[in-house]
Amino acid sequence: MKKPNFPTSRSFSLEPNASAGSPSALSPYVDNGTDIFTTERYHDIEFARKEWTHMWRKTWSLAGLASDIPNTGDYFKYDVGPESFIVVRTGSGDHDISAFYNVCHHRGNRLIFDDFGSVDKFVCAFHLWSWNIDGSLLNIQDRETFREEVVCDNPPLTEVRCEIWQGLVFINMDPDAAPLLEFLDVLPEHLAPFNIADMTIIKDLQTEWPCNWKIAHDAFVEVYHVQSVHPEILPFLNDYQVQWDLYANGMSRMLLKFGEVSPHFEDQEAVNEGLKALLDEAGVDPEAYSGEPDGVRKAIQQGKREKARRLGLDYSAFTDNQLTDDWNYSIFPNVTFNAHPEGLLIQRFRPHARDPQKSVYDLMVLIHPVDDPKYRVPAYMGVEDDVAISGKVRPERRHIAYGEEGLGMVISQDAVMMGHMQQGVQSHGYAGARYSEQEQQLRHWHLELARYMNGEK
Numbered sequence: 001m002k003k004p005n006f007p008t009s010r011s012f013s014l015e016p017n018a019s020a021g022s023p024s025a026l027s028p029y030v031d032n033g034t035d036i037f038t039t040e041r042y043h044d045i046e047f048a049r050k051e052w053t054h055m056w057r058k059t060w061s062l063a064g065l066a067s068d069i070p071n072t073g074d075y076f077k078y079d080v081g082p083e084s085f086i087v088v089r090t091g092s093g094d095h096d097i098s099a100f101y102n103v104c105h106h107r108g109n110r111l112i113f114d115d116f117g118s119v120d121k122f123v124c125a126f127h128l129w130s131w132n133i134d135g136s137l138l139n140i141q142d143r144e145t146f147r148e149e150v151v152c153d154n155p156p157l158t159e160v161r162c163e164i165w166q167g168l169v170f171i172n173m174d175p176d177a178a179p180l181l182e183f184l185d186v187l188p189e190h191l192a193p194f195n196i197a198d199m200t201i202i203k204d205l206q207t208e209w210p211c212n213w214k215i216a217h218d219a220f221v222e223v224y225h226v227q228s229v230h231p232e233i234l235p236f237l238n239d240y241q242v243q244w245d246l247y248a249n250g251m252s253r254m255l256l257k258f259g260e261v262s263p264h265f266e267d268q269e270a271v272n273e274g275l276k277a278l279l280d281e282a283g284v285d286p287e288a289y290s291g292e293p294d295g296v297r298k299a300i301q302q303g304k305r306e307k308a309r310r311l312g313l314d315y316s317a318f319t320d321n322q323l324t325d326d327w328n329y330s331i332f333p334n335v336t337f338n339a340h341p342e343g344l345l346i347q348r349f350r351p352h353a354r355d356p357q358k359s360v361y362d363l364m365v366l367i368h369p370v371d372d373p374k375y376r377v378p379a380y381m382g383v384e385d386d387v388a389i390s391g392k393v394r395p396e397r398r399h400i401a402y403g404e405e406g407l408g409m410v411i412s413q414d415a416v417m418m419g420h421m422q423q424g425v426q427s428h429g430y431a432g433a434r435y436s437e438q439e440q441q442l443r444h445w446h447l448e449l450a451r452y453m454n455g456e457k
């Protein structure tokens with residue numbers, strides 16, 4: 001394919017006939033201007049402090065998975081920036097989950113230390129104050145030795161907002177925040193066919209990166225760098241003809257065509273090995289495929305429908321394009337989703353507790369389990385061949401060092417850039433980011449951050 005003209009609408013449309021406002025439709029262009037963004041956001045401690053009070057303390061943030069706390073008393077810990085939270089199941093209903101600051105009211109000890117656990121009460125290890133799982137005070141050890149004024153309020157654990165969407169648990173430190181579903185804007189409608197609530201986690205990885213959380217985040221909200229950083233995927237990913245859509249509250253997405261040769265790739269004639277591998281994964285014999293390269297995406301879509309029928313999976317809610325393409329969402333402020341019919345790859349970028357030049361990167365892969373020993377998760381989900389995909393075993397969370405193996409080829413290639421970027425953005429010779437329209441999601445995102453920083457939000 002010859003590189004197509006960049007459209008005057010400033011985005012390609014992958015489904016031009018989709019009715020306006022439907023999940024596949026290209027949304028109206030949002031003119032976010034042409035400003036260059038300042039760089040202290042990536043390194044300055046004062047910026048980080050203000051970002052915490054102005055943005056982080058007001059926004060919804062993905063804490064974890066409801067499926068990790070199936071029984072009453074099960075909890076997980078969610079650390080973000082300088083704070084730590086306990087998310088605990090308080091009953092058997094879908095929404096019986098509460099979240100508290102992970103701190104003891106006596107002298108400020110942390111209450112829990114493990115990522116996951118199960119309790120019938122929270123007991124502080126320092127002087128044994130304890131709380132019920134609903135956060136109410138259970139006991140103050142040697143209470144008779146306190147003057148009544150000190151403890152007369154029987155302090156409950158300090159609660160934060162906690163809401164659940166599709167089995168994903170979000171928290172918000174702002175008691176006055178709009179409800180989660182409102183915050184997520186169009187995403188719940190768009191992602192409904194993927195049925196995330198029925199997915200199961202098969203990969204869970206955490207690592208510390210030598211860069212501000214936004215440097216890491218920004219690298220996953222554009223595919224402009226694919227031609228240089230990930231040339232291996234050009235044979236089967238169209239990284240140029242992309243649909244970008246910008247939504248309310250800093251949310252956005254890009255729709256990426258898999259199964260199509262990139263205009264940046266030299267050989268446009270052959271049904272290359274990458275396309276063949278995708279055909280194969282879709283259950284289409286690549287040697288029997290006699291069409292042109294530009295027919296492969298359609299063939300994969302048909303193959304996947306057939307395969308779903310064989311495996312007893314219901315793909316009726318998906319459009320053809322959703323079967324091949326990466327529905328790639330940016331969930332403000334710090335999460336990206338790569339949604340595919342087979343599953344969901346979640347990336348989360350967390351600020352470091354003290355150092356704005358470091359961050360925590362989380363990678364989670366969720367899939368719809370398939371009860372067939374021969375079933376393989378497509379390569380683009382980034383899971384190793386030996387990963388159990390039955391959905392019956394919750395994988396252990398792996399903590400890996402920067403540079404250590406486990407992220408998969410593509411994300412490892414991105415990770416290499418992070419340290420260099422962190423240094424470069426602090427150079428006197430650098431004035432700030434100049435975004436192309438291929439990076440319009442980033443401009444949209446940083447303008448939303450600016451609204452928090454200047455007090456508009």
Ligand code: FES
Binds near residue numbers: 107126
């Ligand atoms: S710090 Fe928790 S009981 Fe004293």
Ligand SMILES: [Fe+2]
Binds near residue numbers: 220225229230410414
């Ligand atoms: Fe990348």
